[in-house]
Amino acid sequence: MKLDLKWTEKxxxxxxxxIIIGSVIIARTDLTYYQAVLTREDGFLEWLTVVALFMGALTCFYRAKILVTFRPSTFILGLVVMGFIFLFGVGEEISWGQRIFGWGSPQFFQQFNTQGETNIHNLAFGGTKLNKLVFGLILGICIAFYFLVLPFLYKKFPKVRSLVDRFALPIPKGFHIVAYLILAGLAELIPGHKKGEILEFGGCWIFYMMTLEPFNRERFSRKSFKR
Structure with a gap:
């Protein structure tokens, strides 16, 4: 695999x-510190995750702005939708500003949120936790498809390539796929019940880096147009 990395990736x-490897070492040498300090709510890793998601949103909205006169409406729509998905992730991470501004949770979230906070991913109904079902199992399947299957389909089938490019989906490079597999392996080295925090942190940053410099990067650049 030829590494053609941009300065942002280097x-x-x-x-x-x-940060990931350091966190794994801390978890294996001082699990209490890892669980109580490093991965706590509003802690170091959570805020870095928020930064990745927010930068992803800014990137998508900026591209939509500069490409609006060059690309079809479906392309711009794809960028805007992805930007709002990133913003949704930001909101969920910080419980939509609840702990920042100190306002209480509505009755619905007090009743059905496992932490009593205003966010969707900690909701539970009848013993079924959305965090495990939707943001764990289903999201994990979607990520696996996106990183392991979609790049192959994109390169192999012109119709898939046309559809992906029409809706501004960034395609992972081989380097991004390897990075995600390494992340998954490192997370398995963490004892205890907070492996997900490292997967969340690393996954969000890898996805942002992939969005910034995808395999189909020319689709997101004004330099590819003749003017």
């Missing part, structure tokens, strides 16, 4: 994996 990935 700087970003070493930092990301230094």
């Amino acid at each position: 700087i970003g990935f070493p930092i990301i994996f230094s």
